[in-house]
Amino acid sequence: xxxEIRSVSKQFGSFNALREVSxxxxxxxxxxxxxxxxxxxxxxxxxxxxxxxxxxxxILFNGREATDRHVRERQVGFVFQHYALFRHMTxxxxxxxxxxxxxxxxxxxxxxxxxxxxGLLKLVQLESLxxxxxxxxxxxxxxxxxxxxxxxxxPQVLLLDEPFGALDAKVRLELRxxxxxxxxxxxxxxxxxxxxxxxxxxxxxxxxxxxxxxxxQQGTPExxxxxxxxxxxxxxxxxxxxxxxxxxxxxxxxxxxSIDLPEYRATENSPAVAYxxxxxxEISRIRQNPEEIEAEVxxxxxxxxVARLELERLxxxxxxxxxxxxxxxxxxxxxxxxxxxxxxxxxxVFVEDYQI
Amino acid sequence: xxxxxTLDRNVAGRTAGRxxxxxxxxxWGLTIVALLFLGLFLFVPLASVFAQALEKGxxxxxxxxxxxxxxxxxxxxxxxxxxxxxxNLLFGVAAAWGIAKFDFPGKxxxxxxxxxxxxxxxxxxGLIYVLMFGLQGWLxxxxxxxxxxxxxxxxxxxxxxxxxTFPFVxxxxxxxxxxxxxxxxxxxxxxxxxxxxxFLRVTLPNIRxxxxxxxxxxxxxxxxxxxAVSVVSGHIRGATNTIPLHVEILxxxxxxxxxxxxxxxxxxxxxxxxxxxxxxxxRMRGEPM
Numbered sequence: 009x010x011x012e013i014r015s016v017s018k019q020f021g022s023f024n025a026l027r028e029v030s031x032x033x034x035x036x037x038x039x040x041x042x043x044x045x046x047x048x049x050x051x052x053x054x055x056x057x058x059x060x061x062x063x064x065x066x067i068l069f070n071g072r073e074a075t076d077r078h079v080r081e082r083q084v085g086f087v088f089q090h091y092a093l094f095r096h097m098t099x100x101x102x103x104x105x106x107x108x109x110x111x112x113x114x115x116x117x118x119x120x121x122x123x124x125x126x127g128l129l130k131l132v133q134l135e136s137l138x139x140x141x142x143x144x145x146x147x148x149x150x151x152x153x154x155x156x157x158x159x160x161x162x163p164q165v166l167l168l169d170e171p172f173g174a175l176d177a178k179v180r181l182e183l184r185x186x187x188x189x190x191x192x193x194x195x196x197x198x199x200x201x202x203x204x205x206x207x208x209x210x211x212x213x214x215x216x217x218x219x220x221x222x223x224x225q226q227g228t229p230e231x232x233x234x235x236x237x238x239x240x241x242x243x244x245x246x247x248x249x250x251x252x253x254x255x256x257x258x259x260x261x262x263x264x265x266s267i268d269l270p271e272y273r274a275t276e277n278s279p280a281v282a283y284x285x286x287x288x289x290e291i292s293r294i295r296q297n298p299e300e301i302e303a304e305v306x307x308x309x310x311x312x313x314v315a316r317l318e319l320e321r322l323x324x325x326x327x328x329x330x331x332x333x334x335x336x337x338x339x340x341x342x343x344x345x346x347x348x349x350x351x352x353x354x355x356x357v358f359v360e361d362y363q364i
Numbered sequence: 365x366x367x368x369x370t371l372d373r374n375v376a377g378r379t380a381g382r383x384x385x386x387x388x389x390x391x392w393g394l395t396i397v398a399l400l401f402l403g404l405f406l407f408v409p410l411a412s413v414f415a416q417a418l419e420k421g422x423x424x425x426x427x428x429x430x431x432x433x434x435x436x437x438x439x440x441x442x443x444x445x446x447x448x449x450x451x452n453l454l455f456g457v458a459a460a461w462g463i464a465k466f467d468f469p470g471k472x473x474x475x476x477x478x479x480x481x482x483x484x485x486x487x488x489x490g491l492i493y494v495l496m497f498g499l500q501g502w503l504x505x506x507x508x509x510x511x512x513x514x515x516x517x518x519x520x521x522x523x524x525x526x527x528x529t530f531p532f533v534x535x536x537x538x539x540x541x542x543x544x545x546x547x548x549x550x551x552x553x554x555x556x557x558x559x560x561x562x563f564l565r566v567t568l569p570n571i572r573x574x575x576x577x578x579x580x581x582x583x584x585x586x587x588x589x590x591x592a593v594s595v596v597s598g599h600i601r602g603a604t605n606t607i608p609l610h611v612e613i614l615x616x617x618x619x620x621x622x623x624x625x626x627x628x629x630x631x632x633x634x635x636x637x638x639x640x641x642x643x644x645x646x647r648m649r650g651e652p653m
Contacts, residue, residue: 057554058554059550059553059554079553079554080553080554080556080557082554084554085554086554088551090547092547092548092550092551093548094548094551094552094565094566095548095570096569096570105552105555105557106556106557109552109556109557109558109561109565110556157551157555158554158555160555161555161556
């Protein structure tokens with residue numbers, strides 16, 4: 009089922025949780041709503057579920073108006089951040105709940121319910137824990153019970169609020185891969201909320217970056233990561249270095265570096281900020297051309313797939329973060345306190361609010 | 365929330381640690397003072413109730429309890445409790461449900477109003493009913509012309525009991541339900557349950573021990589209430605006397621054995637209540653909150 013959100017706004021007191029948000033989720037896609045806390049992502053999710061109603065705007069399911077449809081009739085599955093499992097029911101009863109409360113006419117028989125619940129528990133690999141109570145389960149197990157419970161009613165849309173937020177790092181990694189595989193298997197339109205960019209980029213087909221009640225950018229993980237449309241997205245998705253400079257008559261000048269920006273031929277001497285990812289910082293021992301900036305190595309963190317370096321520019325004392333491959337790191341053999349020359353590649357320049 | 369709990373535990377741990385450093389004489393001294401105080405003000409009076417009641421043997425004790433006026437007072441007390449406890453249970457659950465799960469204007473005023481019977485002297489609450497329903501009261505003439513008797517009759521006693529006991533269930537449930545939040549109810553709704561199913565299958569089971577606890581306290585107060593009931597009762601023997609009122613009358617007549625015999629019924633009720641309360645508290649602790 010496709011979801012369409014048309015200029016939805018929501019206010020809590022004087023706080024604007026959502027401002028004129030429009031978004032389309034095509035059928036069968038797995039979409040991540042990514043943003044810092046207070047960006048409105050959870051509110052948007054709850055509005056899609058019908059747990060919250062928008063002040064303005066409308067929600068359409070499969071092209072049909074659903075704004076005023078009761079949460080009961082929306083056929084959505086919702087996985088709560090803290091799972092909200094029924095604490096007085098066993099795992100089996102939790103999963104069976106949605107089937108047991110169906111109106112008499114459409115309620116499956118006892119045998120059908122048993123079969124269905126057992127099938128779901130198998131899907132989430134919890135067959136052996138059917139008789140346990142939620143308090144006797146680990147976080148990851150509770151999460152999977154919550155998911156099985158939501159899937160039991162065969163929802164048209166699956167909504168997950170920070171599905172991995174309360175889990176420790178290792179379980180989180182396993183569960184999100186598992187969720188991705190599950191989605192590839194059952195193909196139900198899914199929306200999940202997260203503040204973890206890595207999670208969004210790894211799991212989702214499409215990432216919607218939100219900030220202060222607005223959508224900043226949406227696209228495939230590659231699109232939003234490689235071509236952020238504004239400084240917020242750049243900052244939020246991964247680490248960045250900032251280089252201050254000016255744009256004048258179609259060219260940006262960042263230190264000694266000059267970049268052609270033909271679109272801004274008319275711009276007169278405006279302040280600009282250039283963003284560079286840490287892995288786009290080149291480091292050398294000897295100056296190879298005048299564009300390079302002299303810096304001092306402050307800290308080296310060599311464990312892991314890449315070596316992370318903290319540097320300090322000698323001209324402005326601003327910190328710069330760099331990432332080197334293991335080979336390059338070994339080749340250079342840098343030590344703390346050494347003077348080096350750095351050169352940013354793939355600079356992305358933003359003038360005031362405009363992207364170039 | 366989790367961090368809060370951990371913090372609390374840390375603070376508690378530190379305080380306990382500091383407490384252990386107190387010298388032994390201080391610890392023993394404090395314990396003995398507390399026990400002496402309890403003994404003097406609780407155990408001795410309680411024991412003396414039973415001692416006085418049985419002063420002239422079991423025969424006199426049973427006779428005092430089996431006397432028609434005594435039996436009538438027991439019956440009236442049971443009726444008053446049997447009506448007021450279920451009503452306050454309904455009211456308490458409804459009020460707690462509304463307050464804990466929904467936001468509406470005037471919520472804090474409602475919470476304050478629920479506490480009113482705790483802050484008003486029971487005698488005053490009795491008087492309020494006399495002023496409303498008594499012959500000289502606002503509704504008195506109308507009630508009289510329709511031949512409805514409330515004051516100095518059973519309905520008045522029930523009304524006064526309801527008023528005095530109505531905070532118990534609500535007060536017990538509001539913090540419990542607020543702590544549980546409304547996520548489970550939301551989960552039930554999303555899964556397709558209607559309001560009644562959500563209430564019966566999710567909300568009610570989560571608060572059942574809280575309800576029982578509230579009901580036990582409410583019942584104890586309903587049976588033991590003296591002040592408010594005394595004002596509206598009129599002390600008609602065999603008709604409008606509850607157990608506490610009957611005890612007072614017997615005592616004023618210097619009929620000590622009978623007075624203490626009937627009083628021992630209330631004391632027994634208190635002991636049963638205490639046992640039931642501890643049992644429920646123990647069960648509540650076992651429940652995942």
